[in-house]
Amino acid sequence: MKNTDYTDLFRKENISKKEPLASKMSPKTLNEFIGQKHILAEGKLLRRAVDSDNLSSVIFHGPSGCGKSALAKIIADKTEASFQEINAVTSGVDELRKIVAVAENRAKKTILLVDEIHHFNKSQQDCLLPSVENGTIIMIGITTENPYFYINSALLSRSMVFEFKKLTDNDLEKILKRVAVKLKINFDEAAENHLIKYSEGDARRLLNAVEIGYSTTDKNRNGFIDFTLSIAEESIQKKTVIYDKKGDGHYDTISAFIKSMRAGNTDDALYWLAKMLSAGEDPRFVIRRLVIFASEDVGNADPSALILASSALKVVEFIGMPEAKIILSQLTIYLSRAKKLREAIDKIEESTKKIEKEKIIDVPQSLKNK
Secondary structure, eight states, X not given: OOOOXXXXXXXXXXXXXXXXXXXXXXXXXXXXXOSOHHHHSTTOHHHHHHHTTOOOOEEEEOOTTSSHHHHHHHHHHHOSSEEEEEETTTOOHHHHHHHHHHHHXXXXXXXXXXXXXXXXXXXXXXXXXXXXXXXXXXXXXXXXXXXXXXXXXXXXXXXXXXXXXXXXXXXXXXXXXXXXXHHTEEEOHHHHHHHHHHXXXXXXXXXXXXXXXXXXXXXXXXXXXXXXXXXXXXXXXXXXXXOOTTSHHHXXXXXXXXXXXXXXXXXXXXXXXXXXXXXXXXXXXXXXXXXXXXXXXXXXXXXXXXXXXXXXXXXXXXXXXXXXXXXXXXXXXXXXXSOOOTHHHHHHHHHHHHHHHSOOOOOOGGGSOO
16 A cells, blocks of 8 residues: 555545546556657656656646646556645645655655646745755646746756647547447547547547537437537537647747748738637737838838838727738738848848947048038
Protein backbone atom coordinates (compact mmCIF):
# COMPACT_ATOMS: atom_id res chain seq x y z
CA MET A 1 0.00 0.00 0.00
CA LYS A 2 1.43 3.36 -1.05
CA ASN A 3 1.71 6.06 1.58
CA THR A 4 0.40 8.85 -0.62
CA ASP A 5 -1.65 11.91 0.19
CA TYR A 6 -3.77 12.21 -2.92
CA THR A 7 -3.63 8.86 -4.70
CA ASP A 8 -7.02 8.00 -3.15
CA LEU A 9 -8.58 10.58 -5.45
CA PHE A 10 -7.77 8.35 -8.41
CA ARG A 11 -8.94 4.97 -7.05
CA LYS A 12 -11.93 3.42 -8.76
CA GLU A 13 -13.80 2.71 -5.53
CA ASN A 14 -13.91 6.43 -4.73
CA ILE A 15 -15.30 7.51 -8.10
CA SER A 16 -18.78 8.97 -7.88
CA LYS A 17 -21.60 7.57 -9.98
CA LYS A 18 -21.95 11.06 -11.44
CA GLU A 19 -18.34 11.09 -12.59
CA PRO A 20 -18.12 12.64 -16.08
CA LEU A 21 -17.49 10.30 -18.97
CA ALA A 22 -14.22 12.11 -19.75
CA SER A 23 -12.97 11.11 -16.30
CA LYS A 24 -14.28 7.55 -16.55
CA MET A 25 -12.50 7.05 -19.87
CA SER A 26 -9.22 8.49 -18.61
CA PRO A 27 -6.41 5.98 -19.29
CA LYS A 28 -5.12 4.05 -16.28
CA THR A 29 -1.83 2.90 -17.81
CA LEU A 30 0.62 4.13 -20.42
CA ASN A 31 -0.48 1.33 -22.73
CA GLU A 32 -4.02 2.75 -22.67
CA PHE A 33 -2.78 6.30 -23.31
CA ILE A 34 -3.70 7.66 -26.75
CA GLY A 35 -1.65 10.29 -28.55
CA GLN A 36 1.59 12.17 -27.82
CA LYS A 37 3.75 9.49 -29.46
CA HIS A 38 6.48 12.09 -29.96
CA ILE A 39 7.17 12.04 -26.21
CA LEU A 40 5.54 8.81 -24.96
CA ALA A 41 6.34 6.16 -27.57
CA GLU A 42 8.43 3.18 -26.45
CA GLY A 43 12.02 4.27 -25.88
CA LYS A 44 11.26 7.98 -25.54
CA LEU A 45 12.80 9.77 -22.55
CA LEU A 46 9.51 10.62 -20.80
CA ARG A 47 8.19 7.07 -21.30
CA ARG A 48 11.36 5.60 -19.78
CA ALA A 49 11.23 8.01 -16.84
CA VAL A 50 7.61 7.13 -16.02
CA ASP A 51 8.12 3.39 -16.49
CA SER A 52 11.14 3.38 -14.19
CA ASP A 53 9.53 5.72 -11.63
CA ASN A 54 12.54 7.98 -12.03
CA LEU A 55 10.88 11.23 -13.08
CA SER A 56 12.65 14.56 -12.61
CA SER A 57 10.77 17.87 -12.41
CA VAL A 58 8.78 18.43 -15.59
CA ILE A 59 6.36 20.90 -17.12
CA PHE A 60 3.60 19.62 -19.41
CA HIS A 61 2.13 22.28 -21.66
CA GLY A 62 -0.34 22.06 -24.50
CA PRO A 63 -4.01 22.61 -25.41
CA SER A 64 -6.95 21.37 -23.37
CA GLY A 65 -8.02 17.76 -23.65
CA CYS A 66 -4.74 16.37 -24.97
CA GLY A 67 -3.79 14.16 -22.00
CA LYS A 68 -1.67 16.27 -19.62
CA SER A 69 -3.77 15.57 -16.52
CA ALA A 70 -4.36 11.96 -17.59
CA LEU A 71 -0.63 11.32 -17.70
CA ALA A 72 -0.21 12.94 -14.27
CA LYS A 73 -2.83 10.53 -12.86
CA ILE A 74 -1.00 7.58 -14.38
CA ILE A 75 2.19 8.78 -12.69
CA ALA A 76 0.29 9.17 -9.40
CA ASP A 77 -0.94 5.58 -9.56
CA LYS A 78 2.44 4.18 -10.65
CA THR A 79 4.92 5.98 -8.42
CA GLU A 80 6.26 4.75 -5.09
CA ALA A 81 6.77 8.37 -4.05
CA SER A 82 4.38 10.42 -1.98
CA PHE A 83 2.08 12.16 -4.46
CA GLN A 84 0.36 15.48 -3.80
CA GLU A 85 -1.73 17.74 -5.99
CA ILE A 86 -2.52 21.45 -5.80
CA ASN A 87 -4.15 23.96 -8.11
CA ALA A 88 -2.22 27.17 -8.69
CA VAL A 89 -5.45 29.18 -8.79
CA THR A 90 -6.38 28.36 -5.18
CA SER A 91 -3.01 27.70 -3.55
CA GLY A 92 -0.84 30.34 -1.92
CA VAL A 93 2.67 30.63 -0.52
CA ASP A 94 1.60 29.41 2.94
CA GLU A 95 0.28 26.13 1.55
CA LEU A 96 3.43 25.65 -0.52
CA ARG A 97 5.62 26.20 2.55
CA LYS A 98 3.68 23.55 4.47
CA ILE A 99 4.06 21.07 1.61
CA VAL A 100 7.80 21.77 1.43
CA ALA A 101 8.22 21.41 5.20
CA VAL A 102 6.49 18.02 5.22
CA ALA A 103 8.45 16.87 2.16
CA GLU A 104 11.75 17.73 3.84
CA ASN A 105 10.91 15.41 6.77
CA ARG A 106 9.59 12.58 4.60
CA ALA A 107 11.80 9.55 4.02
CA LYS A 108 10.67 9.04 0.44
CA LYS A 109 10.64 11.59 -2.35
CA THR A 110 7.59 13.79 -2.96
CA ILE A 111 5.99 14.37 -6.35
CA LEU A 112 3.95 17.57 -6.42
CA LEU A 113 1.46 18.11 -9.23
CA VAL A 114 0.81 21.82 -9.81
CA ASP A 115 -2.20 22.25 -12.07
CA GLU A 116 -2.47 25.53 -14.01
CA ILE A 117 1.04 26.47 -12.91
CA HIS A 118 0.96 29.59 -15.11
CA HIS A 119 -1.18 31.21 -12.40
CA PHE A 120 1.70 31.10 -9.90
CA ASN A 121 3.26 34.51 -9.36
CA LYS A 122 7.00 35.07 -8.88
CA SER A 123 6.84 34.63 -5.08
CA GLN A 124 5.05 31.31 -5.37
CA GLN A 125 7.50 30.05 -7.98
CA ASP A 126 10.47 31.21 -5.91
CA CYS A 127 9.03 29.34 -2.91
CA LEU A 128 9.26 26.06 -4.84
CA LEU A 129 12.66 26.71 -6.38
CA PRO A 130 15.01 25.52 -3.56
CA SER A 131 13.08 22.28 -3.03
CA VAL A 132 12.97 21.54 -6.75
CA GLU A 133 16.67 22.32 -7.05
CA ASN A 134 17.78 19.99 -4.26
CA GLY A 135 15.36 17.24 -5.25
CA THR A 136 13.17 17.37 -2.14
CA ILE A 137 10.21 17.89 -4.45
CA ILE A 138 9.75 16.49 -7.94
CA MET A 139 7.39 18.96 -9.61
CA ILE A 140 4.92 18.23 -12.38
CA GLY A 141 3.61 21.54 -13.71
CA ILE A 142 0.59 21.48 -16.00
CA THR A 143 -0.39 24.46 -18.15
CA THR A 144 -2.23 25.37 -21.34
CA GLU A 145 0.03 28.41 -21.70
CA ASN A 146 3.52 28.67 -23.14
CA PRO A 147 5.72 28.17 -20.03
CA TYR A 148 8.45 30.37 -21.49
CA PHE A 149 6.06 33.31 -21.09
CA TYR A 150 4.81 32.52 -17.58
CA ILE A 151 7.41 30.45 -15.70
CA ASN A 152 10.54 32.16 -14.45
CA SER A 153 13.83 31.10 -16.00
CA ALA A 154 15.25 29.67 -12.77
CA LEU A 155 12.40 27.17 -12.40
CA LEU A 156 12.44 26.38 -16.12
CA SER A 157 16.16 25.61 -16.04
CA ARG A 158 15.54 22.99 -13.34
CA SER A 159 12.66 21.33 -15.20
CA MET A 160 12.23 19.44 -18.44
CA VAL A 161 9.55 20.93 -20.66
CA PHE A 162 7.36 18.59 -22.71
CA GLU A 163 4.96 19.99 -25.28
CA PHE A 164 1.67 18.11 -25.73
CA LYS A 165 -0.04 18.51 -29.08
CA LYS A 166 -3.76 18.45 -29.81
CA LEU A 167 -4.98 14.96 -30.65
CA THR A 168 -5.20 13.87 -34.26
CA ASP A 169 -8.41 12.71 -35.95
CA ASN A 170 -7.04 9.17 -35.75
CA ASP A 171 -6.51 9.56 -31.98
CA LEU A 172 -10.09 10.75 -31.50
CA GLU A 173 -11.39 7.89 -33.62
CA LYS A 174 -9.63 5.41 -31.31
CA ILE A 175 -11.25 7.06 -28.29
CA LEU A 176 -14.69 6.81 -29.90
CA LYS A 177 -14.15 3.10 -30.55
CA ARG A 178 -13.33 2.53 -26.88
CA VAL A 179 -16.42 4.47 -25.83
CA ALA A 180 -18.57 2.51 -28.29
CA VAL A 181 -17.50 -0.77 -26.69
CA LYS A 182 -17.79 0.45 -23.10
CA LEU A 183 -21.22 2.11 -23.44
CA LYS A 184 -22.69 -0.02 -26.24
CA ILE A 185 -23.02 2.76 -28.79
CA ASN A 186 -23.47 2.38 -32.54
CA PHE A 187 -21.94 5.50 -34.10
CA ASP A 188 -23.02 6.44 -37.63
CA GLU A 189 -20.02 7.29 -39.77
CA ALA A 190 -21.43 10.77 -40.31
CA ALA A 191 -21.89 11.19 -36.56
CA GLU A 192 -18.30 10.12 -35.93
CA ASN A 193 -16.98 12.55 -38.50
CA HIS A 194 -19.03 15.40 -37.04
CA LEU A 195 -17.87 14.73 -33.47
CA ILE A 196 -14.23 14.49 -34.51
CA LYS A 197 -14.38 17.59 -36.70
CA TYR A 198 -16.01 19.78 -34.07
CA SER A 199 -13.87 18.53 -31.18
CA GLU A 200 -10.75 20.12 -32.70
CA GLY A 201 -8.35 17.63 -31.13
CA ASP A 202 -9.87 17.95 -27.63
CA ALA A 203 -10.72 14.54 -26.13
CA ARG A 204 -12.62 16.10 -23.24
CA ARG A 205 -14.86 18.05 -25.59
CA LEU A 206 -15.43 14.90 -27.63
CA LEU A 207 -16.40 12.79 -24.62
CA ASN A 208 -18.62 15.50 -23.14
CA ALA A 209 -20.56 15.59 -26.42
CA VAL A 210 -20.89 11.81 -26.47
CA GLU A 211 -22.10 11.85 -22.87
CA ILE A 212 -24.81 14.40 -23.67
CA GLY A 213 -26.06 12.38 -26.61
CA TYR A 214 -25.84 9.08 -24.74
CA SER A 215 -27.69 10.27 -21.64
CA THR A 216 -30.56 11.80 -23.63
CA THR A 217 -31.15 8.96 -26.13
CA ASP A 218 -33.15 5.77 -25.60
CA LYS A 219 -31.57 2.39 -26.22
CA ASN A 220 -32.76 0.16 -29.04
CA ARG A 221 -34.21 -3.31 -28.51
CA ASN A 222 -30.70 -4.78 -28.36
CA GLY A 223 -29.64 -2.44 -25.58
CA PHE A 224 -27.48 -0.22 -27.78
CA ILE A 225 -27.60 3.53 -28.41
CA ASP A 226 -27.89 4.43 -32.09
CA PHE A 227 -25.81 7.62 -32.24
CA THR A 228 -26.90 9.37 -35.43
CA LEU A 229 -25.70 12.55 -37.13
CA SER A 230 -28.67 14.51 -35.78
CA ILE A 231 -27.77 13.47 -32.22
CA ALA A 232 -24.15 14.46 -32.83
CA GLU A 233 -25.18 17.85 -34.20
CA GLU A 234 -27.32 18.52 -31.13
CA SER A 235 -24.58 17.37 -28.76
CA ILE A 236 -21.80 19.54 -30.16
CA GLN A 237 -23.18 22.52 -32.04
CA LYS A 238 -20.39 25.04 -32.29
CA LYS A 239 -16.82 24.51 -33.35
CA THR A 240 -14.27 25.81 -30.88
CA VAL A 241 -11.64 28.16 -32.26
CA ILE A 242 -8.44 27.46 -30.35
CA TYR A 243 -6.93 30.89 -29.97
CA ASP A 244 -5.33 32.45 -26.92
CA LYS A 245 -5.38 36.23 -27.26
CA LYS A 246 -2.39 36.60 -24.93
CA GLY A 247 -0.28 33.61 -25.88
CA ASP A 248 0.96 31.56 -28.80
CA GLY A 249 -2.38 31.48 -30.61
CA HIS A 250 -2.39 35.26 -30.81
CA TYR A 251 1.16 35.70 -32.08
CA ASP A 252 1.21 32.65 -34.35
CA THR A 253 -2.01 33.59 -36.10
CA ILE A 254 -1.16 37.24 -36.69
CA SER A 255 2.23 36.08 -37.98
CA ALA A 256 0.54 33.73 -40.45
CA PHE A 257 -1.80 36.55 -41.47
CA ILE A 258 1.05 38.99 -42.19
CA LYS A 259 3.22 36.42 -43.97
CA SER A 260 0.32 35.32 -46.16
CA MET A 261 -0.30 38.90 -47.29
CA ARG A 262 3.43 39.40 -47.81
CA ALA A 263 3.48 36.37 -50.12
CA GLY A 264 0.34 37.50 -51.95
CA ASN A 265 -1.69 34.50 -50.70
CA THR A 266 -5.04 36.28 -50.48
CA ASP A 267 -7.16 33.26 -49.58
CA ASP A 268 -4.78 32.21 -46.81
CA ALA A 269 -4.68 35.73 -45.42
CA LEU A 270 -8.49 35.86 -45.32
CA TYR A 271 -8.59 32.49 -43.56
CA TRP A 272 -6.31 33.73 -40.76
CA LEU A 273 -8.30 36.96 -40.57
CA ALA A 274 -11.53 34.97 -40.19
CA LYS A 275 -9.95 32.81 -37.48
CA MET A 276 -8.87 35.84 -35.47
CA LEU A 277 -12.25 37.55 -35.71
CA SER A 278 -14.19 34.34 -34.98
CA ALA A 279 -12.10 33.85 -31.85
CA GLY A 280 -12.95 37.35 -30.64
CA GLU A 281 -9.77 39.19 -31.54
CA ASP A 282 -10.07 42.98 -31.23
CA PRO A 283 -10.57 44.34 -34.79
CA ARG A 284 -8.60 47.44 -33.76
CA PHE A 285 -5.55 45.24 -33.22
CA VAL A 286 -5.96 43.79 -36.73
CA ILE A 287 -6.46 47.16 -38.44
CA ARG A 288 -3.39 48.61 -36.70
CA ARG A 289 -1.31 45.76 -38.09
CA LEU A 290 -2.76 46.38 -41.54
CA VAL A 291 -1.83 50.06 -41.38
CA ILE A 292 1.72 49.10 -40.45
CA PHE A 293 1.80 46.55 -43.28
CA ALA A 294 0.65 49.20 -45.77
CA SER A 295 3.73 51.26 -45.00
CA GLU A 296 6.26 48.58 -44.08
CA ASP A 297 5.59 46.01 -46.83
CA VAL A 298 3.76 47.87 -49.59
CA GLY A 299 5.36 51.26 -49.05
CA ASN A 300 6.07 53.46 -52.06
CA ALA A 301 5.32 50.67 -54.50
CA ASP A 302 1.72 51.78 -53.94
CA PRO A 303 1.46 54.92 -51.74
CA SER A 304 -2.34 54.81 -51.91
CA ALA A 305 -2.25 51.66 -49.74
CA LEU A 306 -1.41 53.72 -46.66
CA ILE A 307 -4.18 56.21 -47.46
CA LEU A 308 -6.69 53.38 -47.83
CA ALA A 309 -5.49 51.73 -44.62
CA SER A 310 -5.77 55.00 -42.68
CA SER A 311 -9.32 55.47 -43.93
CA ALA A 312 -10.17 51.87 -43.00
CA LEU A 313 -8.83 52.48 -39.49
CA LYS A 314 -11.33 55.28 -38.92
CA VAL A 315 -14.22 53.29 -40.42
CA VAL A 316 -13.49 50.16 -38.35
CA GLU A 317 -13.42 52.18 -35.14
CA PHE A 318 -16.63 53.98 -36.16
CA ILE A 319 -18.85 51.04 -37.12
CA GLY A 320 -17.36 48.19 -35.03
CA MET A 321 -18.10 44.49 -35.41
CA PRO A 322 -19.58 42.53 -37.05
CA GLU A 323 -19.70 44.83 -40.10
CA ALA A 324 -16.08 45.88 -39.60
CA LYS A 325 -15.00 42.47 -40.90
CA ILE A 326 -16.06 43.58 -44.41
CA ILE A 327 -13.71 46.57 -44.31
CA LEU A 328 -10.93 44.40 -42.91
CA SER A 329 -11.51 41.87 -45.67
CA GLN A 330 -11.43 44.53 -48.39
CA LEU A 331 -8.19 46.01 -47.08
CA THR A 332 -6.60 42.56 -46.65
CA ILE A 333 -7.39 41.69 -50.28
CA TYR A 334 -6.00 45.01 -51.51
CA LEU A 335 -2.76 44.73 -49.53
CA SER A 336 -2.25 41.09 -50.47
CA ARG A 337 -2.48 41.90 -54.17
CA ALA A 338 -0.51 45.15 -54.03
CA LYS A 339 3.09 45.37 -55.17
CA LYS A 340 5.54 45.24 -52.30
CA LEU A 341 8.54 47.46 -51.55
CA ARG A 342 10.13 47.35 -48.08
CA GLU A 343 12.37 50.34 -48.75
CA ALA A 344 10.85 52.48 -45.98
CA ILE A 345 11.58 49.99 -43.20
CA ASP A 346 14.93 48.86 -44.61
CA LYS A 347 16.30 52.40 -45.07
CA ILE A 348 15.26 53.67 -41.65
CA GLU A 349 16.68 50.56 -39.97
CA GLU A 350 19.95 51.08 -41.84
CA SER A 351 20.14 54.70 -40.71
CA THR A 352 19.24 53.77 -37.13
CA LYS A 353 22.10 51.26 -36.98
CA LYS A 354 24.50 53.98 -38.13
CA ILE A 355 23.32 56.21 -35.30
CA GLU A 356 23.74 53.40 -32.76
CA LYS A 357 27.10 52.02 -33.92
CA GLU A 358 28.98 54.79 -35.73
CA LYS A 359 30.27 58.22 -34.78
CA ILE A 360 27.52 60.82 -34.75
CA ILE A 361 27.95 63.26 -37.64
CA ASP A 362 27.49 66.97 -36.97
CA VAL A 363 25.12 68.86 -39.25
CA PRO A 364 27.16 70.30 -42.15
CA GLN A 365 27.34 74.09 -42.34
CA SER A 366 25.49 74.08 -45.68
CA LEU A 367 22.52 72.27 -44.13
CA LYS A 368 22.21 74.36 -40.97
CA ASN A 369 19.41 76.83 -40.42
CA LYS A 370 20.62 80.22 -41.62
